[in-house]
Amino acid sequence: MLAALRHYPASVNLLLASSLFLTLGRAITLPYLVIYLSSNFTLGISEIGMIVGSALMVGSLLSLYGGYLTDKMSSYKLILCFTGFFFIGFVGMCVTGRLWLFFLFLVSFNFAYSVIDIVVKAAFGKLLPVAEQSRVFSVRYTLINIGYAVGPFIGAGLAHWNMKLPFLVSAALGLGFFVVYGICGDRKLSSADPANVPVSFLAVGRILLKDYRLVCFTVGGMLSAVVFGQFTAYISQYLVTTSTAEFTYQVISSVVAVNAAVVICLQYFVGKHISHRYLNQWLTAGFSLFLMGVVGFALSTTVLHWALAxxxxxxxxxIVFPAEYMFIDRIAPTHLRGMYYGAQNLSNLGGALGPVLCGFALASQPAHFMFYMLAAFIVGGGCFYLLGASYSRRHDQPSSTR
Structure with a gap:
């Protein structure tokens, strides 16, 4: 991976740095939001869940407009602007004593993170040839997971001293990147095409709805994100329902560590081999492994079993993450790449719904029913992905071969 980073131009490495440092800022604070909201605003668990989940959903929905802006404005200005919102969001959450303002700042930070994510992915399509894209998406996803692996440990140490420190350090990371990118960023970088006639947001939305491939991948992404978007949350819910708090803590600690280790060690190696040519086969393999993992969860009785699953x-x-990025980049028209990635970000809605649906399942059905439900979401999401990929392959064939 280090060799690949040396191979990329400085503008690409700076975009990759944004993924690492802004994710690190996010991961330092997010795990402790529940404790902070409980202690500072004396809220119950259900109320906290509604606030955090709603902020994630609103941020994901707004990111669709962020994709529209990506296709219309300078990437340099957008990254600076939304890194500013990222910084303000964390400072605001730290200093405000009003719950409604805290919610707005939480939405601001989630919205900013989502839009920067879209701008970075769209910029890769502009800066790198198709052959390099699977590799750079894998590098980016590895860096994101390094942030998520390291961040909670930093946050735990900071929160031990003062519950406001994680917010301030996350804000400092945002401010630091704002300054660095303001000085070193590529001011000419843009995914917008000035030759295209301006089109309204609603008109672009209608264009997206007519793209069968995008609709299939968006629906498939939302269904599958129910399973992998917040998997540690529903595993915790299941274990709290069926075992002791001590065993739950042991399993979750192991699950988080194994997940981070596998991604960091294998993401780049696997991702660089994923190609457009065999996209269906890669997606089938990825969703089959998801299904095997969920079956493993259902059968696990020891910490070792959970770790293997x-x-x-x-x-x-x-496998699935780089494959879906490559697919979206392939089908997206150059002047609508940001909107296509914005539509893909709607899969975060599935991630936000996962713990809610699993909570209802655990409350109303035998505990193992939750895994049957998750398996159904995997199969449904995989079918929509394969429908979109198969249609795209037929659509891309020359007319003489049809």
Whole structure:
């Protein structure tokens, strides 16, 4: 991976740095939001869940407009602007004593993170040839997972001293990147095409809805994100329902560590071999591993069993993520690449719904029913992905071969 980073131009490495440092800022604070909201605003668990989940959903929905802006404005200005919102969001959450303002700042930070994510992915399509894209997406996803692996440990140490420190350090990371990118960023970088006639946001939305491939991948992404978007949350819910708090802590600690280790060690190696030519086969393999992982969860009785199951599950994750990025980049018209990535970000809605649906399942059905439900979401999501990929392959064939 280090050799690949040396091979990329400085503008690409700076975009990759944004993924690492902004994700690190996010991971330092997010795990402690529940504790912070409980202690500072004396809220119950259900109320906290509604606030955090709603902020994630609103941020994901707004990111669709962020994709529209990506296709219309300078990438340099957008990254600076939304890194500013990222910084303000964390500072605001730290200093405000009003719950409604805290919610707005939480939405601001989630919206900013989602838009920067879209701008970076769209910029890769502009800066790198198709042959390099699977590799750079794998490098990016590895860096993101390094952030998520390291961040909670930093946050735990900071929160031990003062619950506001994680917010301030996350804000400092945002401010630091803002300054660095303001000085070193490529001011000419843009995914917008000035030759295209301006089109309204609603008109672009209608264009997206007519793309069968994008609709299939968006629906498939939302269904599958129910399973992999917040998998540690529903595993915790299941274990709290069926075992002791001590065993739950042991399993979750192992699951998080194994997930991060597998991604960091194998993401780049696996991702660089994923190609457009065999996209269907890669997606089938990825979703099969997801399904095997969930079956493993259902059968696990020891910490070792859970660790092995999550290792298999994570192998599916490191295949599906780069594959879906490559697919979206391939089908997206150059002047609408940002909107296409914005539509893909709607899969985060599935991630936000996962713990809610699993909570209802655990409350109303035998505990193992949750895994049957998750398996159904995997099969449904995989079918939509394969429908979109198969249609795309037929659509891309020359007319003489049809």
């Amino acid at each position: 999550v290792a298999i599950f994570t192998l599916g994750e490191i």
